[in-house]
Every structure is written in C-alpha cells, then in structure tokens.
Amino acid sequence: MMKSGLSLLQSVLALLGGLTALCGLVGAAISADADILLTVAVGLGALTLVRFVFRPISFWLDGLAAVLIAVALVLALPRGSAMPGHYWFAMVSAWAFAWLFVDQLSGEIRKGTVPRKTMGLLIPAVFGISLLVMWEIVTRGANVPPVLLPAPSAIGAQLENSRGILWADFVQTFVKSVIPGYIIGCLAGLIVAIAVDRSPFLKAGLLPIGNFMSALPIIGIAPIMVMWFGFDWQSKAAVVVAMTFFPMLVNTVAGLNAASTIERDLMRTYAANYWQTLVKLRLPAAGPFIFNALKINSTLALIGAIVAEFFGTPVVGMGFRISTGVGRLAIDLVWAEIAVAAVAGSAFYGVIALIERGVTFWHPSVRGGRA
Amino acid sequence: MIPVVSAQNLGLTFSTNDGDVVALSDVNLTIEKGDFVSFIGPSGCGKTTFLRTIADLEQPTSGTLRINGQTPEDARKNRAYGYVFQAPALYPWRTIEKNIALPLEIMGHSPQQQAERIKRTMDLVNLSGFEKKYPWQLSGGMQQRASIARALAFDADLLLMDEPFGALDEIVRDHLNSELLKLWDRTQKTICFVTHSIPEAVYLSTKIVVMSPRPGRVTDIIESNLPKERPLDIRETPEFLAIAARVRDGLRAGHSYEEVV
Ligand SMILES: Nc1ncnc2c1ncn2[C@@H]1O[C@H](COP(=O)(O)OP(=O)(O)O)[C@@H](O)[C@H]1O
Ligand SMILES: [Mg+2]
Numbered sequence: 001m002m003k004s005g006l007s008l009l010q011s012v013l014a015l016l017g018g019l020t021a022l023c024g025l026v027g028a029a030i031s032a033d034a035d036i037l038l039t040v041a042v043g044l045g046a047l048t049l050v051r052f053v054f055r056p057i058s059f060w061l062d063g064l065a066a067v068l069i070a071v072a073l074v075l076a077l078p079r080g081s082a083m084p085g086h087y088w089f090a091m092v093s094a095w096a097f098a099w100l101f102v103d104q105l106s107g108e109i110r111k112g113t114v115p116r117k118t119m120g121l122l123i124p125a126v127f128g129i130s131l132l133v134m135w136e137i138v139t140r141g142a143n144v145p146p147v148l149l150p151a152p153s154a155i156g157a158q159l160e161n162s163r164g165i166l167w168a169d170f171v172q173t174f175v176k177s178v179i180p181g182y183i184i185g186c187l188a189g190l191i192v193a194i195a196v197d198r199s200p201f202l203k204a205g206l207l208p209i210g211n212f213m214s215a216l217p218i219i220g221i222a223p224i225m226v227m228w229f230g231f232d233w234q235s236k237a238a239v240v241v242a243m244t245f246f247p248m249l250v251n252t253v254a255g256l257n258a259a260s261t262i263e264r265d266l267m268r269t270y271a272a273n274y275w276q277t278l279v280k281l282r283l284p285a286a287g288p289f290i291f292n293a294l295k296i297n298s299t300l301a302l303i304g305a306i307v308a309e310f311f312g313t314p315v316v317g318m319g320f321r322i323s324t325g326v327g328r329l330a331i332d333l334v335w336a337e338i339a340v341a342a343v344a345g346s347a348f349y350g351v352i353a354l355i356e357r358g359v360t361f362w363h364p365s366v367r368g369g370r371a
Numbered sequence: 372m373i374p375v376v377s378a379q380n381l382g383l384t385f386s387t388n389d390g391d392v393v394a395l396s397d398v399n400l401t402i403e404k405g406d407f408v409s410f411i412g413p414s415g416c417g418k419t420t421f422l423r424t425i426a427d428l429e430q431p432t433s434g435t436l437r438i439n440g441q442t443p444e445d446a447r448k449n450r451a452y453g454y455v456f457q458a459p460a461l462y463p464w465r466t467i468e469k470n471i472a473l474p475l476e477i478m479g480h481s482p483q484q485q486a487e488r489i490k491r492t493m494d495l496v497n498l499s500g501f502e503k504k505y506p507w508q509l510s511g512g513m514q515q516r517a518s519i520a521r522a523l524a525f526d527a528d529l530l531l532m533d534e535p536f537g538a539l540d541e542i543v544r545d546h547l548n549s550e551l552l553k554l555w556d557r558t559q560k561t562i563c564f565v566t567h568s569i570p571e572a573v574y575l576s577t578k579i580v581v582m583s584p585r586p587g588r589v590t591d592i593i594e595s596n597l598p599k600e601r602p603l604d605i606r607e608t609p610e611f612l613a614i615a616a617r618v619r620d621g622l623r624a625g626h627s628y629e630e631v632v
Pocket of ligand 1: 392413
C-alpha cells in the first residue's frame with residue numbers, strides 16, 4: 001500500500017482489477033480458442049499488479065487498462081450464445097480499473113494538477129460509458145432475451161434504422177405538444193400568479209384550489225382532453241398546459257414574496273407605483289423561484305405529452321410508438337424512443353438551466369458566494 | 372416659515388403577539404429647514420421608529436406629524452426625502468451605478484440626467500471606478516457609501532439617515548462625516564441623522580435630540596452653538612467638550628448608567 005501511493009479504497013480496487021485480470025488471463029490460457037486482443041488486454045491489466053512490488057504507476061495507465069479490456073471484451077462477445085465464464089473476470093476487471101481511474105482523477109482535480117474544466121467532464125463521461133458497456137456485456141454475455149432488455153448496440157442500430165419514424169415522432173410529441181404546452185402553461189401560471197398576488201380575494205380563493213389541483217394526478221384528465229380537443233397534438237398540448245400551470249403558479253406566488261422588507265421599504269420611499277415595484281424589485285427577486293418552476297416543468301411537460309398519447313392519438317408520436325411497440329414486441333424501437341426522450345428531456349432541462357445561470361447570476365446559489 | 376418636520380404629542384405603539392410595545396410616546400419636536408439634527412440614545416429607544424414615521428413607513432398611533440406642512444403620506448408621494456437605511460439594501464442584480472439610477476428611473480429622469488447625477492454622487496462618496504461592480508463584489512463600507520449615493524441622487528431636500536456609518540471604521544467615518552458636513556453646507560439640505568456616537572453627534576449637528584427607552588421619549592434637545600465651519604480638530608475645543616458632556620448627562624438621566632451605549 002505504501003509503495004503504490006494509493007488510498008485504502010484505491011488499493012482494494014487496484015488489487016481487484018489486477019487479480020481479476022490475472023484470472024481472465026489464466027482462463028484465456030486454458031481455453032481452446034482464446035480471443036487474442038482480449039488476452040493482451042487482460043495481460044496488461046494483470047501487469048498493473050507490479051505497482052504493489054515495484055513502483056507506483058500513472059493513473060492514466062489504469063484508464064488505459066479499463067478502456068482496452070472493455071473494448072476487447074465488447075468486440076469478443078459471441079453472437080447468439082452466452083459468453084465463456086472467464087470473460088466475467090475481464091468485465092469486473094474493466095469496471096474496477098474504471099472506478100480506480102475516476103477516483104484518482106477526481107483526486108488530481110482537487111489537487112489542481114489537472115485542469116478542472118476539461119478533465120471534470122471526463123468523470124461523468126467515464127461513468128456513462130461504463131454503464132453502457134456493462135449493460136452491453138450483461139445483456140449479450142448472459143443472453144438476456146431482447147424482449148426483456150435489448151443491448152445498447154441493438155438500440156443504437158434501431159436508432160439508425162428508424163431515423164425517419166423517430167424524427168416524425170419527435171416533431172409530433174416534442175415540437176407540437178411539449179413546446180407550445182410548456183410555453184402556454186408557464187406563461188399562464190406566471191400571469192395568474194401575479195393576479196393572485198395582487199388580489200386578496202383570488203389569493204384566498206384560487207390558491208387553495210391550485211394546491212388541490214396540483215395534488216391531483218393531472219394525467220387522468222388526458223382522456224377528457226382528447227374528447228375536448230380531438231386526437232391530434234392539441235389535446236396533448238392541453239395536458240401539458242394543465243401539468244405545467246400549477247407548479248409555475250405556486251412557485252411564482254412564493255417568489256413574489258421573496259424580496260426583503262427593507263428592499264420593499266426602499267421602493268416605498270421612492271413612492272414607486274405597483275408596476276414599478278413589480279418589474280424592478282419583485283419579479284427579479286422571484287427569478288430563482290420562477291426558474292425552479294421552469295426546470296420542474298421541463299421534465300413534467302415531456303412526461304405529460306408522452307403519457308397523454310397513450311390515450312389516443314393519430315398514428316405518430318413518441319407515446320404512441322412506445323405503447324404500440326410494447327404490444328407488438330418491437331422492444332428495440334420502444335427503447336430507441338426512450339433514448340430520444342431522455343436526450344430531448346436532458347437537453348431541454350440543460351438549456352433552461354443555462355439560461356438560469358445567465359439571468360440569476362447574482363443569486364448566492366449561482367455565484368457561489370455568501371448571501 | 373413652515374418647519375420641515377413638526378411632531379406634536381406623537382406616539383406610536385406596536386401591538387405584537389406578546390402585547391403592546393411603546394416605541395414612541397409624547398414626542399414634541401420641530402426641525403427647521405437647514406437643520407442638522409442628530410438622534411442619540413440607547414438601542415431600542417425608538418430612533419429608527421421615529422425616522423420611519425417621518426418617512427411614512429410606520430403610522431403614528433397618536434399625536435400629529437407634519438412634513439413641510441403636509442401629512443407624511445403626501446410628503447412621501449412628493450418625494451420629499453431620501454432615506455439611508457441601516458443596511459445598504461442594494462439590489463444584487465443591479466450594478467452599483469444601476470442601483471444609484473433606481474430612484475432616478477422611477478422618478479422619470481432622462482438617461483443623460485441619470486448619467487450626470489450618477490457620476491456626481493459617486494464622486495461625492497468616493498466610489499468612482501466601481502460603477503460596473505455588483506454590490507456583492509464590494510466591502511460593507513463601500514456598499515453603505517453606494518446606498519448614501521443612491522439617497523442623494525434625486526436631490527431631496529430632507530435626508531433621513533439611520534446609523535449610516537455604524538459599520539464603518541473610524542478613518543472612513545471621519546472622512547464621510549466631514550464630506551457630509553460640506554454637502555449639507557453647500558446644499559442647504561435638512562438632515563436627520565441617527566447615531567450611537569456622542570462625538571459624531573456633536574461634530575455634525577445643529578441640534579441633538581437625546582432619547583430614552585421604554586417608553587421611547589425625548590429627554591433633551593440640545594442646540595449646538597458651534598460654528599458652521601468645523602474642522603476635525605474642533606473636537607478638542609472646550610465648547611465641543613461642553614456640549615458632549617451635556618449629551619452624556621442627558622443620556623445618563625434618561626436611563627441607568629450601564630445601559631447607555
Ligand atoms: N415592527 C415592529 N413591531 C414590533 N415592535 C417593534 C417594531 N419595530 C420596532 N419595535 C420595537 O420598538 C422599539 C424601538 O425600536 P427602534 O426604533 O428600532 O429602536 P432604535 O432604532 O432606537 O434602536 C423596540 O423596543 C423595538 O423592539
Ligand atoms: Mg435603530
């Protein structure tokens with residue numbers, strides 16, 4: 001442990017990675033038709049054990065070992081049959097090296113020896129790729145039926161083959177239902193919140209109803225919306241409006257009270273009128289609350305539109321494809337839709353979060369300072 | 372001439388959950404145009420409350436109060452005063468110059484007028500060069516100076532200042548005190564100034580109002596006969612020390628010795 005310069009956890013991971021690689025190597029040696037690349041890769045993994053007897057090695061070598069073993073393993077996976085037992089050692093080894101690499105990398109970032117900006121991105125990337133690789137190996141290596149869980153490569157192939165369908169579904173669900181519904185719902189929530197804030201009557205009457213409504217499973221209204229607005233995207237957008245309205249209403253009402261007493265007193269000493277106080281003080285102070293609602297709603301809107309399509313739709317749309325795909329056992333396509341939805345949802349959320357950083361730059365939670 | 376502030380038998384009682392709190396009782400005070408009035412007294416004696424009542428931020432529960440002969444509400448609506456709060460209360464999403472521009476925007480000044488006044492008041496409080504900074508990038512003392520600049524920007528005749536220099540160190544404080552005196556002399560403004568410091572009160576004021584706590588009342592009003600021209604070393608003269616002694620006596624009479632700040 002002293003020689004390798006590692007922490008306890010890192011030592012355990014290094015030992016695990018090296019020893020499983022060694023087992024993988026032994027397994028390859030005694031099997032008849034060993035894959036050459038995989039044998040070389042686990043050989044390199046086993047070689048890292050020298051750090052315990054000789055001298056510490058660079059953590060980049062751990063990363064290299066993880067990548068090599070993972071790539072070799074994925075390439076060596078047999079088609080249509082379970083993989084040889086010693087391949088499992090290689091998988092554990094790749095996983096241990098990946099973890100070891102990330103752990104050491106984050107240590108180096110903290111010490112400032114590698115730049116945070118670029119290398120910081122490497123950690124989630126390694127994490128995501130490891131997950132995909134494990135998924136690929138487990139589904140194919142253990143011969144999991146594709147109906148239960150297809151391998152990422154199969155989903156990827158489906159993404160490639162069904163580009164036209166996926167794009168049409170994306171336009172129908174995201175561009176036509178989510179975006180208009182989101183904009184209308186959020187704007188309406190904001191405007192009604194301002195009205196509620198201004199009128200004590202509305203505050204007493206509407207806000208409890210708002211809280212009650214937001215507790216209802218809004219998705220239950222989807223069939224009603226279909227009756228009201230028809231099968232096409234209008235009824236889905238209406239569900240999205242209903243889902244995004246209340247989070248925005250409740251958050252904005254809270255946000256409009258976020259300005260401190262002294263900040264309001266200041267406006268009063270200037271004899272500022274209601275609208276001046278609203279625009280120059282209360283709305284900016286409510287910014288963090290409003291963006292909170294915008295972020296919550298970006299996820300809610302997508303869920304709402306997809307699930308609403310389960311209740312009747314023209315023959316296009318992400319929700320339609322998912323519900324019919326499951327029935328027709330076209331599971332690869334279902335997963336491809338899920339992948340598109342995940343990417344679209346994350347990108348949507350990411351854009352809102354980026355705008356938030358620009359607009360509420362002054363807030364302690366964004367600038368990382370004291371209040 | 373109509374006094375700038377005139378209070379007769381003014382009283383203010385806060386009703387709270389733990390019962391009534393008398394913050395002001397039977398306050399009689401007249402402030403003439405051009406007066407520099409300091410309010411001094413231990414914490415909780417109602418200095419802030421009195422200033423806020425003048426500013427129409429609190430409503431008196433008894434007596435009458437007139438500002439320039441008007442009700443406090445009308446005076447506020449006529450933008451009769453600038454108020455410097457105990458905390459800077461700068462808006463964090465605005466730069467320093469935009470914070471100073473805030474009252475000017477609300478009162479409808481043209482952009483050229485705004486720029487000219489921002490420059491003048493920022494020079495006055497020695498903040499030139501920090502126009503584009505945000506409040507949270509500045510020290511507490513600089514923030515407070517910015518808040519003073521903001522109160523001066525729209526040129527109200529009455530300036531209400533609640534312990535504006537309380538958080539500043541002695542050197543900055545001395546400097547700002549003499550700047551404030553110069554400003555007062557030049558502009559003929561009327562200033563109400565809350566302070567904890569006897570030398571500060573005597574150095575600045577034409578009139579010192581000594582207050583005592585529970586229930587908040589005025590125990591003494593001391594007219595200062597010091598000349599208008601006041602170099603900093605006036606603080607060593609016998610006249611100055613005599614007034615300071617009288618203030619100290621007033622504070623002592625108003626309350627037990629230990630609690631005098
Ligand atoms: N909004 C309020 N509600 C209830 N009590 C208050 C309020 N504001 C001030 N007080 C009470 O009034 C008294 C005078 O307070 P204040 O004017 O702030 O004193 P000072 O500024 O001289 O320290 C104190 O006892 C304080 O607790
Ligand atoms: Mg006070």
